[in-house]
């Protein structure tokens with residue numbers, strides 16, 4: 001099968017730092033691959049290699065069957081990249097930025113203008129189109145950045161942490177856009193630090209740590225490994241912590257964590273466990289101020305997969 005993009009055994013070192021230690025990533029045409037990892041895991045390095053901006057020290061990567069080193073120029077015609085840090089020109093307007101990119105991609109000026117207007121409208125930026133980018137909010141810049149990567153109608157698009165720093169409403173806008181792209185048959189590589197985001201968008205998730213894939217699969221498969229959801233309990237009276245912890249541990253059959261003082265969390269496989277925890281807490285008259293069922297955070301995913309926390313990692 002010709003993968004939309006494929007990386008095999010990628011290694012990249014910066015002096016003594018091994019950013020990538022032999023990483024494999026691949027996606028079928030029209031699929032969304034979520035690359036989930038904490039700060040410094042190697043996400044941006046992998047994206048830069050797949051985008052022909054960086055050469056690997058070992059391994060190979062291809063887009064549409066074309067090698068990113070040997071056929072870099074051809075690969076660039078297939079891809080769009082939204083970097084982790086804004087790549088648009090602050091002194092130009094939204095329209096000028098997109099038209100300029102269109103011209104660099106050899107579009108006729110009239111076509112570049114039409115494409116710019118279409119994208120600005122699609123990202124809710126029509127009103128701001130004539131304003132200099134330096135007057136934009138962070139969320140508007142992010143959206144302009146995404147629009148910029150779509151000017152050339154790429155087959156494959158790399159979105160490097162596209163929602164980091166966005167408020168929840170803007171995050172939803174980006175999610176909607178990613179889904180629309182995938183529906184159009186565009187292949188998406190999305191890096192993120194949020195399991196929730198990968199779960200919402202990705203067909204396959206690769207969890208990476210220290211430049212290695214430590215888990216790979218569909219969101220469903222991954223959730224089966226790390227526990228589908230997390231129960232959080234905060235007893236009203238800290239004196240009840242041990243008793244509550246014993247209940248939670250017994251029902252979940254997993255080790256209970258205390259990510260913050262007075263709070264207990266544990267991964268569970270389904271909401272039946274949640275119901276049982278609620279019932280047992282009530283039966284033992286343990287009042288709570290907080291009780292919730294949610295997807296695990298990246299940190300909890302890491303703890304389950306590796307036995308250590310993302311923050312310990314950085315230290």
Ligand SMILES: Nc1ncnc2c1ncn2[C@@H]1O[C@H](COP(=O)(O)OP(=O)(O)OP(=O)(O)O)[C@@H](O)[C@H]1O
Nearest residue numbers: 014017018019037038039040041042043044045046
């Ligand atoms: N140009 C560089 N020179 C030296 N070290 C680098 C360089 N770029 C990245 N690194 C190191 O390589 C490792 C991987 O970095 P990378 O930027 O790929 O991680 P990331 O997963 O994108 O992190 P973040 O979530 O913070 O964006 C880190 O240890 C980083 O410090």
Ligand SMILES: [Mg+2]
Nearest residue numbers: 043044045084
């Ligand atoms: Mg990065």
